[in-house]
Amino acid sequence: MGLIGYARISTIEGAQVLDRQLDALNAAGCERIFEDRASGAKAERPGLSACLDFLRKDDVLVVLDLDRLGRLAGELITLIDQLAARGVAFRALNAPMDTTTPTGRAFLQIQAAFAEMERNIIRQRVNEGLIAARARGRKGGRPRIMTADKLRYAKHLMADRARPIPEICKELGEIRPSTLYHYLHADGSLKTAGRDLLENARKEESGT
Structure with a gap:
């Protein structure tokens, strides 16, 4: 199982925000981390696209906060469902959001709803x-x-x-x-x- 990290800052957030995410993802044991500097609502995020292409079965996509992956609940669930279909799990470090566990999966669905x-x-x-x-x-x-x-x-x-x-x-x-x-x-x-x-x-x- 490989831990693959993803970090994102908006165009108005500073380097310290990105550094905080990178430090947390490295501490969690991520072997590779992809980055974006774009709004969470922006469709074109090359770092996320590259990350999704890189992920393989049994990998776990890791973010620090749930909103780093996206702001719209419906889109988040769709993306995580697509990952699950590929055998890829999802984990948010600052929330009980770990789809490798039944509790984490249920929490995601309830919170999004x-x-x-x-x-x-x-x-x-x-x-x-x-x-x-x-x-x-x-x-x-x-x-x-x-x-x-x-x-x-x-x-x-x-x-x-x-x-x-x-x-x-x-x-x-x-x-x-x-x-x-x-x-x-x-x-x-x-x-x-x-x-x-x-x-x-x-x-x-x-x-x-």
């Missing part, structure tokens, strides 16, 4: 909110620019570093970039205003 469901629910809520806001117009007061559901959806959109901010703002209902950055950092992590908005929404939903 919940991730897809969460994205779909958030997208549906945002769309419903936008439709309701447009129907109300300005009657009953000015609608809130950023809602908790819209903020959660924004976090998902910003996780794809290759997606332009103007495109994200348009999908969120033509909000301003300054409004987006009031709640989120450039990497999609929450600022104080974002944390406060989600906490207040949680209290409203729970009635506390």
